[in-house]
Amino acid sequence: MRDVFIVGCGMTRFGRLEGDLLDLLEQAAVSAIADAGIEDKIESVFVANMGAGILNHLSGIGSALVDRLSLYPATAEVIENGPASGGSAVKVACFAIASGLVDVALVVGGEKMRDVTGWEATDFVATLTHPQAEYIYGVTLPALAAMFARLYMERYGVSHEHLAMVAIKNHENALKNPYAHVQQRITMDGILHRPEAIMNNPPVAEPLRLYDCCPVSDGAAALVLVSEKVARKIRRSAIRIAGIGQATDTHAVHEREDPTELRAVRLAAGKAFAMAGLKPADIDVAELHDAFTILEIAQSEEVGFFERGRGHIALERGETSLGGRLPINPSGGLKARGHPVGATGVAQLVELTWQLRGEAEDRQVNGARVGFSCNFGGFGNNVVCFVVCKE
Amino acid sequence: MRDVFIVGCGMTRFGRLEGDLLDLLEQAAVSAIADAGIEDKIESVFVANMGAGILNHLSGIGSALVDRLSLYPATAEVIENGPASGGSAVKVACFAIASGLVDVALVVGGEKMRDVTGWEATDFVATLTHPQAEYIYGVTLPALAAMFARLYMERYGVSHEHLAMVAIKNHENALKNPYAHVQQRITMDGILHRPEAIMNNPPVAEPLRLYDCCPVSDGAAALVLVSEKVARKIRRSAIRIAGIGQATDTHAVHEREDPTELRAVRLAAGKAFAMAGLKPADIDVAELHDAFTILEIAQSEEVGFFERGRGHIALERGETSLGGRLPINPSGGLKARGHPVGATGVAQLVELTWQLRGEAEDRQVNGARVGFSCNFGGFGNNVVCFVVCKE
Numbered sequence: 001m002r003d004v005f006i007v008g009c010g011m012t013r014f015g016r017l018e019g020d021l022l023d024l025l026e027q028a029a030v031s032a033i034a035d036a037g038i039e040d041k042i043e044s045v046f047v048a049n050m051g052a053g054i055l056n057h058l059s060g061i062g063s064a065l066v067d068r069l070s071l072y073p074a075t076a077e078v079i080e081n082g083p084a085s086g087g088s089a090v091k092v093a094c095f096a097i098a099s100g101l102v103d104v105a106l107v108v109g110g111e112k113m114r115d116v117t118g119w120e121a122t123d124f125v126a127t128l129t130h131p132q133a134e135y136i137y138g139v140t141l142p143a144l145a146a147m148f149a150r151l152y153m154e155r156y157g158v159s160h161e162h163l164a165m166v167a168i169k170n171h172e173n174a175l176k177n178p179y180a181h182v183q184q185r186i187t188m189d190g191i192l193h194r195p196e197a198i199m200n201n202p203p204v205a206e207p208l209r210l211y212d213c214c215p216v217s218d219g220a221a222a223l224v225l226v227s228e229k230v231a232r233k234i235r236r237s238a239i240r241i242a243g244i245g246q247a248t249d250t251h252a253v254h255e256r257e258d259p260t261e262l263r264a265v266r267l268a269a270g271k272a273f274a275m276a277g278l279k280p281a282d283i284d285v286a287e288l289h290d291a292f293t294i295l296e297i298a299q300s301e302e303v304g305f306f307e308r309g310r311g312h313i314a315l316e317r318g319e320t321s322l323g324g325r326l327p328i329n330p331s332g333g334l335k336a337r338g339h340p341v342g343a344t345g346v347a348q349l350v351e352l353t354w355q356l357r358g359e360a361e362d363r364q365v366n367g368a369r370v371g372f373s374c375n376f377g378g379f380g381n382n383v384v385c386f387v388v389c390k391e
Numbered sequence: 392m393r394d395v396f397i398v399g400c401g402m403t404r405f406g407r408l409e410g411d412l413l414d415l416l417e418q419a420a421v422s423a424i425a426d427a428g429i430e431d432k433i434e435s436v437f438v439a440n441m442g443a444g445i446l447n448h449l450s451g452i453g454s455a456l457v458d459r460l461s462l463y464p465a466t467a468e469v470i471e472n473g474p475a476s477g478g479s480a481v482k483v484a485c486f487a488i489a490s491g492l493v494d495v496a497l498v499v500g501g502e503k504m505r506d507v508t509g510w511e512a513t514d515f516v517a518t519l520t521h522p523q524a525e526y527i528y529g530v531t532l533p534a535l536a537a538m539f540a541r542l543y544m545e546r547y548g549v550s551h552e553h554l555a556m557v558a559i560k561n562h563e564n565a566l567k568n569p570y571a572h573v574q575q576r577i578t579m580d581g582i583l584h585r586p587e588a589i590m591n592n593p594p595v596a597e598p599l600r601l602y603d604c605c606p607v608s609d610g611a612a613a614l615v616l617v618s619e620k621v622a623r624k625i626r627r628s629a630i631r632i633a634g635i636g637q638a639t640d641t642h643a644v645h646e647r648e649d650p651t652e653l654r655a656v657r658l659a660a661g662k663a664f665a666m667a668g669l670k671p672a673d674i675d676v677a678e679l680h681d682a683f684t685i686l687e688i689a690q691s692e693e694v695g696f697f698e699r700g701r702g703h704i705a706l707e708r709g710e711t712s713l714g715g716r717l718p719i720n721p722s723g724g725l726k727a728r729g730h731p732v733g734a735t736g737v738a739q740l741v742e743l744t745w746q747l748r749g750e751a752e753d754r755q756v757n758g759a760r761v762g763f764s765c766n767f768g769g770f771g772n773n774v775v776c777f778v779v780c781k782e
Contacts, residue, residue, distance in 0.1 A: 001490045001491045001492055002490075020522075022522075050450055050451075051444065051450070052444070053442065053443070053444025053445040053518070054444040054445065054448065054450070057445065057518055058518050058522065059441055059442070059445070059471065059473055059515075059518040059519045060441075060471070060472065060473040060518070060519035060768065060769055060772075060773065062471070062472060062773070063472070063473070063519075063639055063642060063768065063769050063772045063773040064521070064522075064642050066639045066642075066773075067521075067639075067641055067642035067643075067772070071639075072638070072639040072640055072641065072655075073638035073639050073640070073654075073655060073658050074639060075482075075637040075638070075639065075773075076472070076639055076773060077470050077471065077472040077476075077479040077483070077773075078470070078471040078472065079468050079469070079470060079471075080450065080451070080453075080468065080469040080470075080471060081451065081453060081454070081467070081468040081469065082450055082451040082454065085468075088468040091466075092468070092483050092486065092487075094490075095483065095486035095487045095489075095490045095492065095493075096483075096486045098486075098489075098490035098491065098492065099392045099393075099485075099486045099489035099490045100392045100489065101392055101486065101489065101635070102486075124450075127444070127448055127449050127450040127451070128450045128451035128454075130455070130458075131411075131413075131449065131455075244492075246466040247463070247464035247466070248454055248457045248458075248462075248463040248464050248465060248466065248467055249463055249464070250458055250463065251454060251455050251457075251458035252458075263464075264463075264464065267464050377451065377454065378451055378454050381451075381454045381458070382451065382453070382454040382457075382466075382467060382468075
């Protein structure tokens with residue numbers, strides 16, 4: 001295949017935003033195009049989105065975005081893979097460029113979720129669960145994550161404090177990220193130990209509390225991807241997409257032999273590392289899919305950064321904090337940067353691009369040259385991972 | 392790029408069907424996999440669908456289909472491009488194989504539309520119109536097609552009879568297609584001339600009557616696409632995807648300089664022919680997107696089969712009928728085979744595969760070696776065309 005390079009990136013701030021879905025997609029796209037600063041025509045647009053139909057009563061938003069940006073006759077489609085829609089759209093754009101049929105592609109992921117109530121948003125995300133085996137019984141993503149967390153905590157000695165450490169670290173990182181939804185310092189006492197902590201941090205689905213769950217966010221993120229031929233024309237260091245891995249697992253979580261095992265994460269990461277010819281120890285900075293705090297810990301093990309059951313120990317030791325051996329979620333992650341579902345997989349790569357270019361300001365991981373992302377679809381039933389390298 | 396071959400195809404009957412969306416996708420996929428008869432593992436699944444969210448309150452149906460078929464860890468995503476979702480999904484699968492990263496891909500397009508009322512289905516399709524410039528004013532696809540037809544008829548001397556000829560021809564073809572939704576012979580007298588014709592064929596949006604509009608259908612269609620390496624292993628003649636073309640146009644129809652011009656159709660067809668190194672005169676059989684009868688006439692000109700304003704003359708002379716010089720829509724087209732939106736672009740290629748293999752039974756176009764399809768998204772704002780060749 002032909003190599004694929006990221007030459008432009010941009011995003012909206014995540015949060016409760018003004019404007020409609022197309023406004024957000026447009027804003028992120030314009031930033032990425034300006035950032036790329038290339039004169040080559042965009043030939044293909046791939047929009048990552050999960051909820052335009054259910055949340056916004058829209059379809060065909062790929063064509064609509066081409067119209068907003070006056071990019072016709074550029075091709076366009078929407079790619080949907082639940083919360084891993086962003087990763088999937090980047091993968092498809094890589095296929096387009098790798099095939100030799102496309103030289104310049106724009107990937108834009110976005111979601112407008114705050115137009116509906118919190119309950120509607122939770123129900124919307126639950127539409128990705130198994131219709132007959134899960135959804136019909138009222139299962140939601142927080143509920144699945146809670147059952148997963150309970151088992152994981154019991155088996156590996158992960159405590160409520162460990163979960164809170166993920167939240168505290170990622171909130172701290174988000175304070176250094178002007179694009180992050182949540183800009184709030186939290187402390188162990190404030191969310192767990194003090195008598196009033198239970199008021200600040202009520203249970204959502206035990207053992208998960210409010211601060212263990214990502215917020216419901218609006219937002220969009222975009223990347224300009226190009227072939228080597230185009231990448232050579234720009235002065236700034238291009239970021240190469242060195243590894244792509246994706247894998248699926250059973251739709252219903254209870255059908256997995258060991259429900260604490262995230263097989264699709266392990267397989268997807270393994271494929272991405274194999275394609276890149278690199279190993280977990282080569283990674284300088286990672287963006288993992290911490291929709292729930294437990295998931296950052298579990299993923300940090302499944303992708304191979306730490307041994308099974310040791311992720312929370314590495315976390316406790318500060319190895320995954322900024323300044324640590326392997327900073328995870330310097331952006332604030334889904335937990336604090338926010339999680340507009342279609343945008344997330346794209347935003348992870350926007351953050352890694354900034355990190356590898358040395359443009360991450362106060363949250364910069366010094367000397368980062370190799371980055372890793374894990375975008376988690378379903379409850380681990382469709383996962384997309386990337387390894388990106390500074391050239 | 393590496394060549395891409397169709398080695399398996401299958402579909403459900405189109406119509407008002409039992410079962411849910413996943414049942415239909417599964418049924419079409421199983422037929423296509425059985426038809427391919429290969430032992431190579433399916434690595435990637437691409438699902439074409441427009442309405443899972445709005446019509447069926449589902450998301451992540453790509454992962455769900457992998458689960459239904461026990462194909463994990465195969466990758467999966469949903470591709471949405473309005474009524475051209477099928478064409479887009481096939482294109483993306485071609486990118487995957489052409490890139491060298493995938494050898495065997497499954498494309499399944501499907502829609503379950505009959506669970507909702509006719510009005511809800513019409514509103515659902517209208518979600519692809521411009522939200523601020525069209526949808527908000529109550530524009531529907533039949534309304535847009537009616538305005539287009541009115542202008543086209545005036546400018547080129549197309550009569551109500553010409554529109555009816557498309558319907559009569561395609562209903563006739565569908566009688567020879569066991570997969571077609573509509574199995575009903577219609578006559579000029581019965582739908583236009585007799586006093587009671589207006590009762591049989593009431594106006595939907597003048598000048599378009601009931602028999603000028605495609606039905607609302609459930610259904611699914613599937614293809615197995617492979618690299619040359621895999622295609623060489625099968626005994627039966629493989630069908631090569633020789634040309635792929637796609638183009639977009641303005642979102643709002645009224646922004647087009649000449650609203651009777653389908654620029655995206657012309658550009659998409661031109662690209663597909665250029666890539667294939669062929670011209671319109673080389674085509675033996677075509678599947679066009681006759682969601683409304685006028686569109687078959689207009690597309691037959693825009694793609695280059697006939698000169699501007701001469702499509703209805705060729706139709707009148709029987710050139711596009713079975714046995715004519717260039718049979719169009721031997722399957723019955725959207726008009727009579729039916730139009731489960733996500734399935735249509737895939738079903739067009741299923742029909743062409745059957746035609747080029749000589750397996751189209753009573754509707755076989757004798758000696759067909761080169762086929763063409765036009766899948767029309769939005770109201771002509773995102774169009775995908777293919778040229779396929781018997782090897």
